[in-house]
Amino acid sequence: MTSSHVMKFMMGLYLFIFFTYLFGPLIIMSFTAFNSAEFPAITPWECFTFRWFNEGKIAYDGQHLAGLFTDWRLHDGLISSLIIGGGVVLLAVPIGMAAAIVLTQVKSQLRDIYYSISIMPVLFPGVIIGISTVVLWDRLAGLGGEGFISEIGRNGIFLTILAQTCFISTYCFLIFVARLQRFDQTQEEAALDLGASQTQVFFKILIPYLAPAIASAAVIAFLASFENYNTTVFSILSDQTLTTVIASKVRLGISPALSALALSIIALTIIAAVTYEILRRREEKKYALSQEKYVTEKAAISRIDKDYKVGFKIPKGIVAIILLVILCSYGGTQILKNDLYGQSCIDAADKEKKSKFLDQLQVLEQNELSDEELGGGNLGGNLDYGDIFGDPNLFQDFAF
C-alpha cells in the first residue's frame, strides 16, 4: 500500500518537474516583458512597464531599443512571413492531397517506394533543403540571362516558398493519408452508378469528405511555414522573415522587446487552444446528446430514462480563475502602492542609471592622463626607455 503511495508521489513530483521544465522558461520570459530594464531579467526589477509592447526606449547613452509596435524590421519580416505562409499553403495543400489520393491507386508492389519518396523530405535536415534550392535556382538564374527566370531565381520570398513547400507537402500528405484510410470507396461507386462523371465524383464526394483534412492541413502548413528558420535562413537571401529578424536580434543582443513578442505569441496560442478545446467539447456534447436521444427514441418506453441532475454545477476551472484574479489584483495594488509603475518610476530609474553613468565618466576623466604627462618626463613607461636611450655609452661599441 505504502509503496504504491510512494510511486504515486514520485510520479506526481516527476510530472511537476517535467512541466516546470516545459513552462518555467516561458513564464519567466513573459514576466521579463514587463520589466523596464534594458536586459530581460527579473531579479533587478526596475519598474512595471508596457513600453516594450509600445514604443521601446531610447537609453541614456543614446542606444535605441525598439518596442514591439515601433520596430519596422519586425513588421516587414511579419509581412513577408505571412506572404510566404500563404504561398506555401496554396502549393503544399494541393500537392499533399494529390499525392495522398494517388497513393490509394498505386499498385501494392510500388506503394512502399512511393510512400518512402513522399516522406523523404521530412527526413532531410532543413538546412539542406534550403541550400539545395538556393544553389539550383542561382544556377538557373545565371543561365537565364536577364529574363523572368533570373528575376524569380534571385527572389528570396519565391525561393523560400519553394523550399518550404518541399517538406511541408509531406506534412499535408500525411494528414490526407490518415483521412483517406477511413474513406468508404462504395460512395464513389454509388455515385458512378448513378451516372456521375469522374470529375463530379471528385468535387461532390471526395472534396467534401476531405474538407476537414484540407482545413487542418492548411493550418499546419501555415504554422510550419511561419515558424521555420533552418530552411528559410538560407533561401530568403537578402529579404527577411519574422524568424530571421528574431534570430539576428537575438544574436546582436537580447532585448525585452523579444519577450514582449513571445508573450504575444503565447497569448494567441493559448486563446487558440482554449477556443479549439471549447468547440471540440461542445461538438462532443452535441453528438452525445443526439446519440442519447436516438437511444431513448429507439427504446420507446422510458426504460432507460435518466433522471438528469438539475442544478448549478461549479466548474473546477473557476477556482483557478478566481485565484488568478486575486493574485493579479494583489500584485497590481502592490505595484501601484510602491510606485513601481508609470513614468515617475521609470524616470527615477533612468536618473539613477544616468548618475551612475556620469560618475563613471567622471572617474574616467580623472584617471585620464594629460598630454603633458603622456609626453614623457616624470611619468610611467617612458622612464625605462629614457634610461636606455639616455645612456651615451650604450652604443659605444657600435661606433666605428
Next chain:
Amino acid sequence: MNSYFFTQPFFKKNGRAIAIYFLVAIIFWFVFLVIIPQLYMLDLSFRTNVPPLERGGPKDFYTFEHYQHFVFGSKTAQDAFNFVDLGVFGRTILVSIFVTLANLAFCYPIAFYIAKIANPSTARLLIVSLIIPFWINELLRSFALRILFANEGVINNVLTGIGIIDQGILFITYDIGLYTGLIYAYILLMMFPLYNAIESLDVNQIEAAKDLGSSTFRTHWRVVIPHAKPGIVSGCTMVFMLTVGALATPVVLSSPNTLWFPQLIYQWFNMNDNWSRGSAYSIILLIISVIFVLTMMRIFKVRIGEIIR
C-alpha cells in the same frame, strides 16, 4: 504505363482534368522540389568554388577538394587531419545521440502515465498543455532559456542572491544552455510517437504480467517496451535528425567558441561565400542522417512507414 503503376487505368479512373492535376502536382513536387535540387547540390559539392561568371570555364572542374578539406584540412595546414571540423562533426553527433537518449528517458514515464494511468480528462488536459509550448517559435523558446542561463541571467542572479554560489556559473560558455535547449526543442516529437505506441497496448497485458508476478521494471522491459518499439524508433529517429540538423537553437544558445555542424555549413555558405564547400558539408550531414535512419530500421526491424506517420 497505367497498368505498370496503378491498380486501375489512371486517366479513366480520375477523369482527364483531375488526372492531369494529380500528375502535375506530384511530378512538380518529386522532381522539381525534391530530386533535382539535391542532385544539383551533389554535383556542386564536387566542383571547384568559382565565381558565377567563370562557371563552365577552365577553372570549373570536378574535384574532391572539399571532402578532402573536411578530413585533412587545408593544404597549408600543419596538422595531419582537420581536427577543427572533424571535432565539430563528432561533437554534434555524440551530443545528438545523448540528447536523443535523454529525451527518451524523460518522455517514457510521462507518455506511459498519460496513456495508461491518468483518467481521460486529465490525459486530455496534459496533452493540450504539452502541445502549447511547441506552438511557440523554436527561436523564442531558446531565447527564453537564454534569459535563464545568461551570465547575468535569472538562474545566476537567484543563486548568487540566495548565497549558494559566489560567482555566476558560465552556463552558456560551457554549453549547458545549448544541451538543455536542444533537449527542450524537440521533446514533443519524442512524446507523441511514444504516447501513440503505448496507448495502443491493451491494459490487460500489463495486468496479466502483474498477476503472473512480474515486477514493475520487468513488466515494462518485457511487455510495454517491446510493444512500444515502433514508437521508440520513430521518436528517436525524428529527434536525432532534427537535433543533428538544428540551427536555430545553436544560433541562440551555443557559446561563441564552439560550433554546431549546421553552423559550420552556414559559415561556409554565407560568410565565406564558398557554396561548393557548404554543399559538400551538407552532403556529409545528409549521408550521416541516411545512415542513421537505415541503421535504426535494420537494428529494430521496422519499416520506414512506421517511423513517420
